[in-house]
Amino acid sequence: MNNLLVKIAKKRFSNPKSQIVHFVDDEKANKFLNDLKKYPHAYVLACLMDRQIKAERAWAIPYEIYKETSTFELRDLEKIKLREFKSIFNRKKLHRFNNTMAEVFHEAISDIRRKYKGNAANIWNNCPSSSTVVYRFLEFKGSGIKISTMAANILARQFRIPFSDNYSIDISPDIHIYRVMKRMGFVPKDANNELIIYKARELNPEFPGIIDFSCWEIGRKWCKPKKPLCNECIVEKECRKVF
Ligand code: SF4
Structure with a gap:
């Protein structure tokens, strides 16, 4: 059964595409x-x-x-x-x-x-596999796995570009994702990148990166580094609150 974090992410993904993806304040x-x-x-x-x-x-x-x-x-x-x-x-x-x-x-x-x-x-045209898209981004000078999976993830999740699968779109850990995954009890407090990436694969193998935005949003809005707003948080009822 899906945990709440995956359910929230899947619900967002099934909602109609928003008019515009916000990247910057301009x-x-x-x-x-x-x-x-x-x-x-x-x-x-x-x-x-x-x-x-x-x-x-x-x-x-x-x-x-x-x-x-x-x-x-x-x-x-x-x-x-x-x-x-x-x-x-x-x-x-x-x-x-x-x-x-x-x-x-x-x-x-x-x-x-x-x-x-x-x-x-x-x-990304003509419905390639997610691994093909990630690979193509990896080929650019200066690009690593984090940039490449992020690029494929935004295309799939926010622009709704169709790929033949989403298996190779991993989560791209950042400070918010680290904090939320650890506090929710998904990974130990000293978890590294790999543990976070593989936990996301375990949570939703067909599209691990789907929880990326939800974790980021929870981290920004409620799960603040100091004084987290647990009473208002959307995953409060399933969170282990490991501090
Ligand atoms: S319930 Fe609290 S600790 Fe858990 S994710 Fe939300 S804000 Fe963070």
Whole structure:
């Protein structure tokens, strides 16, 4: 039988898709990142930027580049030299690692041209398996398993892009997920990434990453590091409250 956490996540997944996925606190930037038809590469590039800085800041980077270049057509981005990207990243202080991330950005654009015929949506078009999508994200410079599963997870869970299965979409542990999984008693207090990932697989093998957003939301709204709001929390009746 499903536990409450999985039930909540499945219910969200079965609800109609929300109008827009919120990545940042800027509606124009969100609209831009949600336009997978016109700018599918903006989504890919934003995922690749999501390393070692706050997610909000990372996800804003493609829109910041767009404001700078006045275009985000892939064929126009391709003409921009690496040194120009480095200059934009450094001048606008877009990332903690401006030179490295400018390289990641630049190389991803040429990979999308070369491997996906200039259309990043070919990464997820035609109902591929979840392992194929995760693998394709892993192939980008600078991408690891956390970014790749997150990218596939958002496509499946929030954009409702159809894959032939969701087995390979793991949870992407962050501080909120760690806290909630430990306090709920799913994993020991000293659990590492692997324990969290395999517990999520055990909880919902057909789509382990489905609980990712629910854990994150519980962690942000109720399961705060200090003074958790247990009385208001949606998983209170099944939580072991391990502190
Ligand atoms: S019931 Fe309390 S400890 Fe458990 S997840 Fe909710 S806020 Fe955290």
